[in-house]
Amino acid sequence: xxxxxxxxxxxxxxxxxxxxxxxxxxxxxxxxxxxxxxxxxxxxxxxxxxxxxxxxxxxxxxxxxxxxxxxxxxxxxxxxxxxxxxxxxxxxxxxxxxxxxxxxxxxxxxxxxxxxxxxxxxxxxxxxxxxxxxxxxxxxxxxxxxxxxxxxxxxxxxxxxxxxxxxxxxxxxxxxxxxxxxxxxxxxxxxxxxxxxxxxxxxxxxxxxxxxxxxxxxxxxxx
Amino acid sequence: xxxxxxxxxxxxxxxxxxxxxxxxxxxxxxxxxxxxxxxxxxxxxxxxxxxxxxxxxxxxxxxxxxxxxxxxxxxxxxxxxxxxxxxxxxxxxxxxxxxxxxxxxxxxxxxxxxxxxxxxxxxxxxxxxxxxxxxxxxxxxxxxxxxxxxxxxxxxxxxxxxxxxxxxxxxxxxxxxxxxxxxxxxxxxxxxxxxxxxxxxxxxxxxxxxxxxxxxxxxxxxxxxxxxx
Numbered sequence: 001x002x003x004x005x006x007x008x009x010x011x012x013x014x015x016x017x018x019x020x021x022x023x024x025x026x027x028x029x030x031x032x033x034x035x036x037x038x039x040x041x042x043x044x045x046x047x048x049x050x051x052x053x054x055x056x057x058x059x060x061x062x063x064x065x066x067x068x069x070x071x072x073x074x075x076x077x078x079x080x081x082x083x084x085x086x087x088x089x090x091x092x093x094x095x096x097x098x099x100x101x102x103x104x105x106x107x108x109x110x111x112x113x114x115x116x117x118x119x120x121x122x123x124x125x126x127x128x129x130x131x132x133x134x135x136x137x138x139x140x141x142x143x144x145x146x147x148x149x150x151x152x153x154x155x156x157x158x159x160x161x162x163x164x165x166x167x168x169x170x171x172x173x174x175x176x177x178x179x180x181x182x183x184x185x186x187x188x189x190x191x192x193x194x195x196x197x198x199x200x201x202x203x204x205x206x207x208x209x210x211x212x213x214x215x216x217x218x219x220x221x222x223x
Numbered sequence: 224x225x226x227x228x229x230x231x232x233x234x235x236x237x238x239x240x241x242x243x244x245x246x247x248x249x250x251x252x253x254x255x256x257x258x259x260x261x262x263x264x265x266x267x268x269x270x271x272x273x274x275x276x277x278x279x280x281x282x283x284x285x286x287x288x289x290x291x292x293x294x295x296x297x298x299x300x301x302x303x304x305x306x307x308x309x310x311x312x313x314x315x316x317x318x319x320x321x322x323x324x325x326x327x328x329x330x331x332x333x334x335x336x337x338x339x340x341x342x343x344x345x346x347x348x349x350x351x352x353x354x355x356x357x358x359x360x361x362x363x364x365x366x367x368x369x370x371x372x373x374x375x376x377x378x379x380x381x382x383x384x385x386x387x388x389x390x391x392x393x394x395x396x397x398x399x400x401x402x403x404x405x406x407x408x409x410x411x412x413x414x415x416x417x418x419x420x421x422x423x424x425x426x427x428x429x430x431x432x433x434x435x436x437x438x439x440x441x442x443x444x445x446x447x448x449x450x451x452x
Contacts, residue, residue, distance in 0.1 A: 050354050068355035074348045077370055086366075087356035130356050140355075 073127030120147030229421030267338025297395030
């Protein structure tokens with residue numbers, strides 16, 4: 001079980017994350033929700049190890065077997081296929097694995113395209129292919145479909161659910177979309193001003209929220 | 224006009240002193256640029272892509288050294304290499320090596336500072352992605368350099384431009400010794416003071432042509448990169 005204990009992150013005088021305790025069960029799908037600036041990205045970055053908390057500890061993170069897709073993934077200046085291959089250990093089958101991952105997100109036709117020519121949505125699909133090219137025990141995905149069109153979003157979501165079913169990995173995804181949360185989450189963690197204000201099963205949080213901020217947030221989405 | 228015609232005749236007449244001056248200038252400028260790049264680029268990449276205690280101070284010092292007056296750099300190297308200085312035993316004063324050292328002192332902060340500016344813009348996004356796919360720290364650095372390579376070439380070019388056009392530091396530590404440490408800039412200054420304008424103009428033309436050729440090559444490289452992208 002991955003545990004976050006007394007995590008505090010401040011930016012100048014402003015506390016952007018304050019989590020006394022949070023645990024993630026193995027093999028479960030979690031969705032982080034909240035308005036802009038609620039602390040979703042900060043939480044994922046601390047778990048990924050790209051941001052150090054001012055206080056607290058993250059326990060039992062499988063760093064060697066973790067995939068993290070940032071909000072703005074980078075497409076390197078070589079082919080799309082090589083962009084995926086960099087995530088794989090060098091082996092004779094790495095090209096085949098990369099192509100298989102690209103095929104899963106409908107990007108195999110762009111395998112020889114240059115990374116710098118990709119659109120935002122294509123970059124996200126390529127970055128997601130990097131994540132699923134290897135079997136991980138933990139996936140951290142920061143708004144993985146924010147730039148994708150409906151087809152791209154569907155391909156990423158369908159592939160993700162299949163990948164999780166195959167590998168049994170723990171998945172933590174951030175999103176603004178309640179509809180996407182309903183499709184992907186087993187459990188929703190709702191953040192506001194860096195604190196957890198509601199947590200529970202996807203259906204209970206989305207259909208019967210208790211917290212006033214969550215109610216207000218969901219009112220705008222009319223689900 | 225007569226001076227310009229004389230200058231062109233000098234250039235095509237392959238004057239031995241002129242050739243020697245051009246040779247020393249190129250040897251000194253290329254050496255100091257290569258050494259400064261080998262020091263400044265890794266340092267700039269490290270500063271631009273790493274958060275560490277005292278980084279703000281390192282940047283302030285680097286920025287200050289980027290504007291270091293050449294005569295001050297020359298004076299510092301002169302004091303270090305002079306007979307009573309800490310490295311006086313090496314007897315490097317008034318040699319091309321001393322001139323290269325002075326230029327390295329001048330150019331390294333420029334290359335470090337410019338590299339930091341370039342890398343710090345791209346590094347956060349590259350590193351987030353690189354950590355996410357489990358790349359080692361050394362591979363993160365290599366990919367960062369690879370992604371910034373065209374801008375880094377411009378940085379090296381800026382360093383070379385400074386080296387080849389520099390006069391203050393090299394005249395202090397080189398001494399402008401004929402057939403030994405005389406370079407184009409110090410020769411232009413000397414010949415102008417002596418009223419030998421044709422020689423000074425010929426050197427000026429060579430300086431301009433070299434700068435033009437190097438810029439043209441780099442521009443071609445960058446255009447090729449843009450087409451590839």
